[in-house]
Amino acid sequence: MTDRNKIYFASDLHLGSPDWNNSLIRETHFVNWLQSIRGDAAEIYLLGDMFDFWFEYKRAVPKGGVRLLGKLAEFADSGIVIHYFVGNHDLWLRDYFQKELGFRVYYNPLVTDIHGRRFYLHHGDGLGPGDASYKFLKRIFKNRFFQWVFRMTHPDLGIAIASWFSKRSRIHANAGNEKDYGDGEYHAIHARNVLQKNPGIDYFVFGHRHIVKFESIAEGKYHVNLGDWMVHFTYLESTKDEVAIRNFGPPGIAAVNSPSSRKQFRTGAG
Secondary structure, X not given: OOOOOEEEEEOOOOEOOOOHHHHXXXXXXXXXXXXXXXXXXXXXXXXXXXXXXXXXXOOOOOOOOHHHHHHHHXXXXXXXXXEXXXXXXXXXXXXXXXXXXXXXXXXXXXXXXXXXXXXXXXOOOOOOOOOHHHHHHHHHHOOHHHHHHHHOOOHXXXXXXHHHHHHOOHHHHHOOOOOOOHHHOHHHHHHHHHHHHOOOOOEEEEOOOOOEEEEEEEOOEEEEEEOOOOOOOEEEEEOOOOEEEEXXXXXXXXXOOOXXXXXXXXXXXX
């Protein structure tokens, strides 16, 4: 076993989508990736939407994801720090991940130092200009009274209703065809605005958009989107020497780690 000296970032697995069989294939593939990094991972940052829907009742949680949660709990028990950022599809976390699994859970952007670089981390929903309708809905979904009303609904009915709405989302309609708006990407706009107040940040890392992106937004400053584990199977890796996007290949195919395949996804910086 090598020294644990690498930091990994991934997002948007959307377990439960589009159906049980396909979700199980992707879950197994993601767990295989986790196993492949077990020997050198010091910390893992999961930037949201690992589930297509997650809502914690007082004594019930949604079915599924046991392979993923079991592997992550095993990692946490072994000393690998698991950071979990709440996304728009798993917005209703309470304390299950912290108490049962030992995760560190974040609802807001986190600024942290990793390998001597400063990172700004968030799922990415509701940041930047535009998207007013979603921002309004998010305020409703985060309202404690609304959550109490939903929690009073029987889990079989509540989860079925929420899953139906989830599967009608933009992600399901555009899976694999998300448009890259270049300089107009609201994450990039948000990053540039944050830089004006906090010029010490080096990397802005988001999920949510389901596109693979590693671009310079200023001298020595980068905007990164992690892609997803529905179409791209990509992740970010940080070492003391570089930060790079890599991919693990589609399910059923061995990990794509040859120099030629890394070149397709990788934009490194020291």
